[in-house]
Amino acid sequence: MKTDKSEIERRMTRFEQVCRSADVKLTHQRMEIFREVAQTGDHPDAETVYRGVRTRVPTVSLDTVYRALWLLSDLGLITTLGSSRERMRFDANLSRHHHFVCLRCGLTRDFYSDAFDELKLPQSIRAIGRVETTHVEALGVCRKCAKTNRAKPTTMKRK
Amino acid sequence: MKTDKSEIERRMTRFEQVCRSADVKLTHQRMEIFREVAQTGDHPDAETVYRGVRTRVPTVSLDTVYRALWLLSDLGLITTLGSSRERMRFDANLSRHHHFVCLRCGLTRDFYSDAFDELKLPQSIRAIGRVETTHVEALGVCRKCAKTNRAKPTTMKRK
DNA sequence: TTAGGTGCAAATTCTTTGCACCCTG
DNA sequence: CAGGGTGCAAAGAATTTGCACCTAA
Numbered sequence A, B: 001m002k003t004d005k006s007e008i009e010r011r012m013t014r015f016e017q018v019c020r021s022a023d024v025k026l027t028h029q030r031m032e033i034f035r036e037v038a039q040t041g042d043h044p045d046a047e048t049v050y051r052g053v054r055t056r057v058p059t060v061s062l063d064t065v066y067r068a069l070w071l072l073s074d075l076g077l078i079t080t081l082g083s084s085r086e087r088m089r090f091d092a093n094l095s096r097h098h099h100f101v102c103l104r105c106g107l108t109r110d111f112y113s114d115a116f117d118e119l120k121l122p123q124s125i126r127a128i129g130r131v132e133t134t135h136v137e138a139l140g141v142c143r144k145c146a147k148t149n150r151a152k153p154t155t156m157k158r159k
Numbered sequence C: 001t002t003a004g005g006t007g008c009a010a011a012t013t014c015t016t017t018g019c020a021c022c023c024t025g
Numbered sequence D: 001c002a003g004g005g006t007g008c009a010a011a012g013a014a015t016t017t018g019c020a021c022c023t024a025a
Helices: A005-021 A028-038 A046-054 A062-074 A123-127 A143-148 B005-021 B028-038 B046-054 B062-074 B123-127 B143-148
Strands: A079-081 A089-091 A098-102 A108-111 A129-142 B079-081 B089-091 B098-102 B108-111 B129-142
Touching: A005 A028, A028 A046, A028 A062, A046 A062, A062 A089, A098 B129, A123 A129, A129 A143, A129 B098, A129 B143, A143 B129, B005 B028, B028 B046, B028 B062, B046 B062, B062 B089, B123 B129, B129 B143
Parallel strands: A098 A129, B098 B129
Antiparallel strands: A079 A089, A098 A108, A129 B129, B079 B089, B098 B108
16 A cells, blocks of 8 residues: 655655644654555555554654654544544545445455545534534455454454 | 433343354343443443443442453454554444444544445455445544634643 | 754553452342 | 352553653754
């Protein structure tokens, strides 16, 4: 699930722009942490980002990864997803998209749908609040899990 | 956000049926824990359920609440929601519904939409896996937060 | 230069587990 | 009365924080 080169470039450029305009320092660590998320489509958790970054910046620490990820999220450069019985995951895909989530293994993959994007919200929702964005979650069983185990989906074991 | 009486009754009845057919013991604790989730529309976390149950069963322990909630989830009697920067929350509303989530305070409210329920998934998703259910998440700012603070939504502080 | 960023280690918070006793079926 | 369920206390996992040093601007 690699993101293609030109898209990574685009994301890195935007990263630099946003950091500068927000007066946030462009450190080596932050750059590599963002790159790690930007370069994968796998919605990694903090630990996974940490492991990836460490191959390039061996001295980076896990708490720096956490601090950077939340900062990036505050800056709107990445989004978070934390459904299901799992740790928090991070996503650098900012284009309008939706998620397929495997109930057995937690695999999360992006998908796109014009029909979903154009959905009109019911009027009744205005009584609750003002909606900024909507996102569809499709829950099911991924190809791989469907092959390996035909049992009813049960709760995923933690860790 | 109280659920109406008849609906609670219905949920409690189903709870008893499912437990019996799954050979799961109907203990006082489990019953009150389920009732606590069934009776609110607030998608409480484990701690909140614990506090609520304790007023009726003062000796109940937090770990029993956790064990019961995951059990109920395994039995399909409740669902879990854990998006955003928060702890796991539980939901006894099993009818097809969607969620409005406030980006500032985390308030989560159910809403219904026939249009959403009838959505056709794109063919491309079949390459990823078999979808069992879809659920729309509408992210925005709730009435209360819109009133108290007009600043741009930022990441919620934990706790 | 200097305020913000980092690494380290320790602290928190949320959740799970081992074990002895208890209660439902 | 048997085996699952519970409470307690302690462990574990994920995430955050205090502090002294470091570095981008």
